Amino acid sequence: MAWDNAVVTNNGVAMLQQVLAGEVLTLDWAAGGTGTVPPSSLMAQTALKEQKQNFAITGAANVPNGKKISVQITNVGLMAGYLLQQVGIWAHVGNSPPVLFAILQDNTGIAIPSGSEVPDFAMNFYAVIDFSNESNFNLIVDPSALVTLGELNEKLANLETKEGAQAKANTAEANAKAYTDAHEQKAAPHSGHETPSGAQTKANAAEANAKGYTDTHAGTKNTHGVGSGYYIAKTSRSDQLPAWNDVQGKPSNFTPSAHKSTHASSGSDALTPSDIGAETPAGAQAKAEAAAGAVQVQLDAHVSEIATQDKAGHIRLSDIPLPTIATQAEAEAGTNNTKFMTPLRTHQAIDSKVRIVDNNMLELNVDGELKTFLLTYVAFIDNTNAPGPKYAIAGSWDAGFFGEVSASELISGDALASLVGISQGISQHSTAGWLKFAWQGKILFVAKKTFRYSISWDHINSANAVYGDKTVKIGGLTYKVRLLKGASQDPTGAHGGAICHGSEWNRLMLPIHQEAINKNWVDPNSVESDIPVWSHNLGAGNQGMYTDEDILTHYDYGSGSRSWCQEVAEKATFRISRGYYGVSFSNSSTSSSTDAYYGWRPCLELVP
Amino acid sequence: MIFYKNGKWHICTEKVHYTQHGEEITQYVGSEGHDWWVDFEQKWEHTEIIEFIPVEATQEQLDRLEEVNQLSIKEGFGYECSRYVEYGIFPEGFNHVLRPIQILKEQNEQDAYLVDNDFRLSLVELGVSIDDL
Numbered sequence: 001m002a003w004d005n006a007v008v009t010n011n012g013v014a015m016l017q018q019v020l021a022g023e024v025l026t027l028d029w030a031a032g033g034t035g036t037v038p039p040s041s042l043m044a045q046t047a048l049k050e051q052k053q054n055f056a057i058t059g060a061a062n063v064p065n066g067k068k069i070s071v072q073i074t075n076v077g078l079m080a081g082y083l084l085q086q087v088g089i090w091a092h093v094g095n096s097p098p099v100l101f102a103i104l105q106d107n108t109g110i111a112i113p114s115g116s117e118v119p120d121f122a123m124n125f126y127a128v129i130d131f132s133n134e135s136n137f138n139l140i141v142d143p144s145a146l147v148t149l150g151e152l153n154e155k156l157a158n159l160e161t162k163e164g165a166q167a168k169a170n171t172a173e174a175n176a177k178a179y180t181d182a183h184e185q186k187a188a189p190h191s192g193h194e195t196p197s198g199a200q201t202k203a204n205a206a207e208a209n210a211k212g213y214t215d216t217h218a219g220t221k222n223t224h225g226v227g228s229g230y231y232i233a234k235t236s237r238s239d240q241l242p243a244w245n246d247v248q249g250k251p252s253n254f255t256p257s258a259h260k261s262t263h264a265s266s267g268s269d270a271l272t273p274s275d276i277g278a279e280t281p282a283g284a285q286a287k288a289e290a291a292a293g294a295v296q297v298q299l300d301a302h303v304s305e306i307a308t309q310d311k312a313g314h315i316r317l318s319d320i321p322l323p324t325i326a327t328q329a330e331a332e333a334g335t336n337n338t339k340f341m342t343p344l345r346t347h348q349a350i351d352s353k354v355r356i357v358d359n360n361m362l363e364l365n366v367d368g369e370l371k372t373f374l375l376t377y378v379a380f381i382d383n384t385n386a387p388g389p390k391y392a393i394a395g396s397w398d399a400g401f402f403g404e405v406s407a408s409e410l411i412s413g414d415a416l417a418s419l420v421g422i423s424q425g426i427s428q429h430s431t432a433g434w435l436k437f438a439w440q441g442k443i444l445f446v447a448k449k450t451f452r453y454s455i456s457w458d459h460i461n462s463a464n465a466v467y468g469d470k471t472v473k474i475g476g477l478t479y480k481v482r483l484l485k486g487a488s489q490d491p492t493g494a495h496g497g498a499i500c501h502g503s504e505w506n507r508l509m510l511p512i513h514q515e516a517i518n519k520n521w522v523d524p525n526s527v528e529s530d531i532p533v534w535s536h537n538l539g540a541g542n543q544g545m546y547t548d549e550d551i552l553t554h555y556d557y558g559s560g561s562r563s564w565c566q567e568v569a570e571k572a573t574f575r576i577s578r579g580y581y582g583v584s585f586s587n588s589s590t591s592s593s594t595d596a597y598y599g600w601r602p603c604l605e606l607v608p
Numbered sequence: 609m610i611f612y613k614n615g616k617w618h619i620c621t622e623k624v625h626y627t628q629h630g631e632e633i634t635q636y637v638g639s640e641g642h643d644w645w646v647d648f649e650q651k652w653e654h655t656e657i658i659e660f661i662p663v664e665a666t667q668e669q670l671d672r673l674e675e676v677n678q679l680s681i682k683e684g685f686g687y688e689c690s691r692y693v694e695y696g697i698f699p700e701g702f703n704h705v706l707r708p709i710q711i712l713k714e715q716n717e718q719d720a721y722l723v724d725n726d727f728r729l730s731l732v733e734l735g736v737s738i739d740d741l
Contacts, residue, residue, distance in 0.1 A: 414640045421652045423628065427640045428612070428686055453687065462629070556703070558684020596687035 003087075005105040007042045008129065012101040018093045025091055028098040030055040030071045030125075032112070033086045036105050046100050048086045052112075053078055057089070058124070067129045075121040078114050085109035087125060102129055385477065386443045386606050388436040394534035399507045400438035401534045405445060407431040411474050413451025416602060419472050420481050421463045425455030425600060428560065429552070434604070437508045443606040446484060446508065449552040450599025453560030457575040457591040460600055466566055468605060479604040484508070486565030486576040486586060495569050495576065496586030501528040504603075505565065505578045509551070513583045514541030522582030552599070553579035560599025562587065609663070609694040610673060611638035612683040617676050619669065619693070623661040629654050636663070638686075669693055681705045 008016065019025045035049030059070040071087065085108075091101035104127055113121055262269045273280055279287075307313035323340045330336045331345035332352040341349070353365045362373040379392040379400055388405030395401055407413070413430035417423070429449040437444045457466070460483065464470040468482035485504040492499040500506055506527060510516055511534040521527045537544030539551075548554035548561075555561045562577040569576050569588030576588050580597060589598070610617045620636040624645050627633070637645060642660065649657045665673075672693045681689060685705050691697045698710045731738055 414644055417640075418644060418648050418651060421648075421654070423626075423645075423648060423655065424633075426611075426636075426686055427638050428684055430639065449684070552684060558682070559687040560684070 003104050003106040005036075005039045005042060005107075006102065006127065008102045009045055009100050010043050011046065011099040012091070013043075015091060015093045015099075015101060023093045025093055027057055027060065027069065027101070028090045028092060030057055030087060030089045032073065032084045033088070034082045034084065034109070036085050036107055039105070042103055042105060045088075045103050048088050048100075048103070051088075052082050052084070055087070055125075063128055069127045069129060071125040071127065073110075073112070073123045073125050075112055075115045075118065078112065079116075081114040081117060082112055083109040084112045087127070089127065089129075102127065380438070382438070382443060384443055384606060384608070386436070386445075387475065388434070388445075392438060393536050395438065395511070395532070397438045397441050399440075399511075401508075401512055401536065402436040402438070403536065404448065404538055405434040405436050407433050410434050410445060410604070413447065413602075416472070416481070416604075417452065417600075419474075420465045420470055420602075422452070422455070422460065422465065422600065424459040425452035425594070426559075427452055428558070435508075435512070435551075439504060439508060442608075444504075444508070445479075445604040445606075447601045447603075448550075450560035450563055450601045452600040453558075453598065454594050454596050455560075455564075455598060455600050456594045457564045457598075459594075460564060461591070465602065471607060472604075474604075478607040480607060482603050482605060483564055483566045484578075484601070484603050485567065486563075486578045487567045490566065491568035491570075491572075492576060492588075493570055495574070495588035496523060496526045498525070500526040500578075500586045506531065506584075509553075509578070509583055512536065512539075512546050513551070513553075514539065514543070514545035514547055515583065517542055517545065521584040523584040523586060526586040527584050548579075548582055551583065553583040553585075555580055555597060559596040560601075562589075562597045563599055563601035609636055609665075609669070609690045610676075610686065611636075612686060613639050617673060617681070617689055617693075619665045619673055620663055622663055624657060625659045625661055626655055626657045628656075632658070634661070668696070672696060675709050676706070679705070679708055 015023075015025055031048060031051050031054045033048030033051040037045060037049055055071050055073055057069060058072045061068045061070075069089065071089070073084070075081075085106055087104045088100050089102045090098040092098040110123075115121075261267050263271045303314075305311075305313040307315045324338070326336055326339035326341055326345050328345065328348050330339060331341060331349040334349060355363050356375070357363055357372070360375050360377075362375055363370050364373060365371075376391070377393075379394050380397060382388075382390045382392065382402060387409040389402040392400045392402050407430070410433075411419070413432070414427055415430075417427070429447075429451060432447065432449040432451075434445040435448050437446060460466055465481045466483050468480035470481045471478050472481055473479075487499040488502040489499055510521075510527060510531045515521050516531055516533045519527075519529075519531070533545075535543065535545070539546035541547040541550065549557040552558060552561055553563075562580040565576040565578055567576040568574065571588075571590075573590050573592075574588040575591045576586065577598065578586055580587060589595075609620055611620060612618075620638060622637050622642065623634055624637050625632070625634045626645075626649070637660070645657060645660075649655050676689050676693060688699045688704060688706060691699070692706050692709070698704070698706050728738060
């Protein structure tokens with residue numbers, strides 16, 4: 001058994017350097033294994049070739065220039081024997097985890113039998129690690145380690161025998177007795193002893209002192225150290241009997257017991273009306289009659305009072321003249337100042353001065369001449385600094401229409417494309433302008449016509465201009481750039497129908513189209529029943545409403561009539577588009593499509 | 609190949625050849641103009657212009673452009689008009705903005721065919737073979 005291939009591993013060397021720098025090295029455990037590695041590779045090892053079992057480190061002793069480490073090898077719990085060719089020692093520094101510190105290797109090895117083959121197999125293995133004695137060093141000794149016969153004999157040789165211990169005890173007892181006997185024979189007084197007469201003298205003096213203190217002791221609360229809420233009764237001496245004022249904590253009031261019967265008219269201590277200042281029945285009657293007489297005098301005087309022009313008093317209804325109602329002519333002339341106006345006459349008088357005609361004109365009587373004024377209905381007012389009309393034509397802040405905004409007021413299609421980084425497709429209608437809407441409390445600008453055609457949804461998305469994630473500054477205001485929502489859910493699961501109901505496209509683009517008047521939608525399934533009519537006269541259609549040509553929502557009127565919208569349609573690669581056969585039409589197509597039908601109709605959402 | 613500006617259609621004078629997100633693209637410079645592309649390239653790192661390519665229109669293309677402008681076709685029909693001006697292709701169907709031109713051309717072709725056919729018949733009646741001419 002050579003075991004001459006023993007090294008401190010690279011990790012061990014590093015730890016020893018830390019130890020030399022003041023750190024504490026702690027040996028944790030050892031382990032045995034089979035198999036070998038080339039000696040030149042030993043220092044680089046971080047584990048045994050094939051670890052078989054753990055060993056306990058049972059001790060470490062200083063040797064010149066190092067430590068002799070004792071490793072106990074047993075086969076307890078070893079199910080199968082093996083050839084022990086490597087022994088490793090794990091250690092750690094500080095809070096670092098244990099690593100392989102040193103490794104010993106022998107090509108011949110030691111046969112370790114299994115526990116069933118050779119019970120109680122045990123042997124010690126010693127390894128000398130070369131490092132300074134002065135280094136900080138800890139050792140974890142495994143308490144479960146078995147003790148070898150040699151170790152046991154070594155320990156027993158150092159134990160005291162029973163006979164030796166008894167002899168030492170006998171000697172100590174004899175010494176103690178001799179000391180006690182010698183002390184007992186010593187005469188008092190000396191340390192620890194008092195004579196009877198001396199003790200009596202001290203007792204008499206103590207009794208006299210106690211009596212004197214008690215007789216002169218004052219009896220106050222404070223002297224006795226009694227706390228608040230407790231009182232000392234001075235009854236032990238005749239000169240300290242408590243006076244009434246000396247009684248502390250006594251009640252200030254005493255509730256009398258009921259005794260009404262003694263003061264009743266037949267009681268032992270009956271009260272008279274004069275005792276309590278009460279009126280007698282006869283006296284009270286006299287005073288009541290006197291008061292009634294005084295009131296009668298006042299009443300008689302009041303009854304006789306008659307009203308005059310300048311004095312309050314009584315008046316008969318028959319004396320009041322009936323009111324005279326003004327005629328319609330008098331009411332419209334407005335000159336009589338003595339006749340009364342009924343609600344009818346009032347209405348006739350107002351109607352002769354001002355009236356509304358056809359719900360959109362006001363006729364005003366100015367100095368006898370009727371002048372007509374055209375009325376503009378204001379649904380609500382945009383108080384933001386957004387460009388375009390401030391007064392809404394129809395709707396509400398939830399969904400409303402203000403009218404058109406020119407490209408010069410907001411931005412052209414080409415300028416917006418450059419601003420957001422869109423170059424795909426072909427520019428058209430760059431200066432067509434914008435439609436200004438209110439939508440759920442926000443201001444939206446939607447391109448009146450598509451600004452580019454032959455453009456794919458993917459290209460718009462690559463510019464981050466689909467969902468409003470990109471913002472731009474125009475005229476000092478910030479806008480989200482996005483597409484309209486053509487459906488009310490995303491993904492839609494379909495290319496049209498009910499999924500379009502309630503969408504931005506339906507609630508904003510449909511009410512301004514002429515088909516809103518008679519609900520004659522091209523794609524009726526994609527339109528809910530309550531689309532309002534936002535009357536305006538900005539279009540070329542019925543009652544001045546927009547046509548498909550006005551807002552480019554039909555292929556008859558040019559390229560880009562299908563406006564890309566945000567939503568994923570019935571397939572993951574499909575996107576919703578609105579328009580093509582008319583404003584209500586909804587369809588879908590692959591997001592990469594660049595057909596000339598597809599167009600970019602951006603929506604600018606004002607960021608408050 | 610054409611774009612709409614100031615109430616009429618124009619031939620594009622150049623194409624722009626550029627890379628965007630690593631992809632090479634060539635397209636006509638339309639109504640947005642040359643400077644729009646230069647500005648676009650300066651704004652966006654993802655786009656780099658390789659070159660502007662001059663476009664030389666043929667006489668046939670210029671003639672077809674003139675036909676289109678005579679119809680006063682509005683903006684928005686760039687796709688149909690471009691295909692016709694560049695390649696002489698009419699849109700499918702009978703309801704399109706170039707239908708008047710298409711009808712005129714078909715009429716001219718038919719007239720030419722009839723004249724030719726009539727001439728041939730006359731030669732036959734005179735006992736002259738077309739190969740003798």
